[in-house]
Amino acid sequence: MKVLVINCGSSSLKYQVLEMDNEELLCKGLVERIGIEGSQIKHEKIGAEKFVLQTPMKNHKEAIGHVMDALVDPEHGVVASMKEIGAVGHRVVHAGEKYATSVVIDDDVIKALEECTDLAPLHNPANILGIRACQEMMPGVPMVGVFDTAFHQTMPKEAYLYPIPYKYYEKYRVRRYGFHGTSHRYVSKRVAELMGRDIRDLKIITCHLGNGASLAAIDHGQVIDTSMGFTPLAGVAMGTRSGNIDPSIITYLAAHEGKSADQILNELNKGSGIQGLSGVSSDFRDVESAANQGNERARIAEDVFVHRVKSYLGAYFLLLNGADAIVFTAGVGENDKAMRARICSRMESLGVKICPERNDVRGREALISTDDSTVQVWTIPTNEELTIARDTAELVG
Numbered sequence: 001m002k003v004l005v006i007n008c009g010s011s012s013l014k015y016q017v018l019e020m021d022n023e024e025l026l027c028k029g030l031v032e033r034i035g036i037e038g039s040q041i042k043h044e045k046i047g048a049e050k051f052v053l054q055t056p057m058k059n060h061k062e063a064i065g066h067v068m069d070a071l072v073d074p075e076h077g078v079v080a081s082m083k084e085i086g087a088v089g090h091r092v093v094h095a096g097e098k099y100a101t102s103v104v105i106d107d108d109v110i111k112a113l114e115e116c117t118d119l120a121p122l123h124n125p126a127n128i129l130g131i132r133a134c135q136e137m138m139p140g141v142p143m144v145g146v147f148d149t150a151f152h153q154t155m156p157k158e159a160y161l162y163p164i165p166y167k168y169y170e171k172y173r174v175r176r177y178g179f180h181g182t183s184h185r186y187v188s189k190r191v192a193e194l195m196g197r198d199i200r201d202l203k204i205i206t207c208h209l210g211n212g213a214s215l216a217a218i219d220h221g222q223v224i225d226t227s228m229g230f231t232p233l234a235g236v237a238m239g240t241r242s243g244n245i246d247p248s249i250i251t252y253l254a255a256h257e258g259k260s261a262d263q264i265l266n267e268l269n270k271g272s273g274i275q276g277l278s279g280v281s282s283d284f285r286d287v288e289s290a291a292n293q294g295n296e297r298a299r300i301a302e303d304v305f306v307h308r309v310k311s312y313l314g315a316y317f318l319l320l321n322g323a324d325a326i327v328f329t330a331g332v333g334e335n336d337k338a339m340r341a342r343i344c345s346r347m348e349s350l351g352v353k354i355c356p357e358r359n360d361v362r363g364r365e366a367l368i369s370t371d372d373s374t375v376q377v378w379t380i381p382t383n384e385e386l387t388i389a390r391d392t393a394e395l396v397g
């Protein structure tokens with residue numbers, strides 16, 4: 001079965017087609033600037049040249065139309081007709097407490113996702129737009145929703161409840177949800193395979209460190225804690241997000257800067273993290289090179305990031321009562337050997353020892369710890385799309 005995977009943002013849409021008989025990636029692409037001037041689709045049939053088309057796209061439905069044109073194009077396409085697409089898998093950010101696994105999308109599912117919209121106002125509306133556009137353009141094709149929050153639904157109450165009046169959980173479901181679940185699920189399963197062990201026998205800490213960053217403590221295959229919270233603003237410092245701060249800072253700054261709480265929150269989401277601290281960039285490569293050239297604030301931004309990630313690693317070691325494996329993934333985790341080494345430095349007391357030669361890798365699966373490290377440390381490129389396609393094929397097939 002061929003599966004189309006859709007990851008829809010408010011003005012962008014990423015897609016892939018996979019042949020699930022052998023899990024082969026056939027093509028991938030990106031539609032940008034949907035509904036704004038300069039819309040374009042970049043399409044790549046694997047092994048062939050990229051194809052770029054600039055054309056106005058007023059909405060997601062038109063964008064899906066162009067994706068479908070690219071998929072059946074005699075030159076760049078991967079199917080003779082859309083009838084070959086057996087199912088569509090959609091990445092959806094927030095499913096609240098409703099779904100702990102992926103599900104086939106029907107009207108009830110869409111309603112449940114709409115009810116979660118105020119929990120993820122930037123993401124869920126776009127995800128729903130993508131689902132509706134596909135339903136209109138590909139009638140009769142089954143659709144599956146794969147949720148960023150789902151994998152974390154195994155967290156126990158003591159991990160997901162905030163110590164605030166309980167009525168707010170009852171009234172509004174204010175709690176920790178966690179995100180990047182599809183990535184944490186993929187790399188935890190994959191590290192167990194690579195170790196030749198059953199995930200049900202392992203204690204794993206997964207570090208998804210990209211522009212957005214989160215860690216998860218996974219006990220015998222089940223998440224017991226994760227660093228993101230009610231929203232993806234919580235946890236470690238990120239590219240532009242602050243991660244955890246004392247909430248009193250919001251009202252303090254609002255009063256002193258003559259801004260609203262919303263404006264401060266916007267700064268915590270979009271102008272903080274390593275960008276806010278360094279004043280250089282939200283991209284770790286830029287900050288690292290500035291730090292190497294002696295930029296003090298860039299160095300401090302990196303130090304804060306490392307400190308925060310280490311704090312979670314330490315906490316998760318304790319919550320898991322030790323760990324068998326640590327996995328690094330996403331942009332920084334897969335590519336940045338210096339950051340991996342810094343995060344894992346001075347952890348010998350916990351049995352973590354990085355091997356500099358093994359750590360000299362980027363963008364591929366590798367064991368990066370020494371043979372006498374009691375905790376195995378791995379870098380594993382994440383593959384959320386493959387996970388979405390697998391869930392989709394399994395549920396539909």
Ligand code: ADP
Binds near residue numbers: 209285331332335
């Ligand atoms: P997201 O999916 O959250 O947007 P990614 O997982 O793609 O983010 O990670 C993007 C980040 O990865 C970039 O901001 C960049 O800082 C970092 N990154 C990518 N390649 C490297 C590299 N070679 N060295 C250091 N950082 C890198």
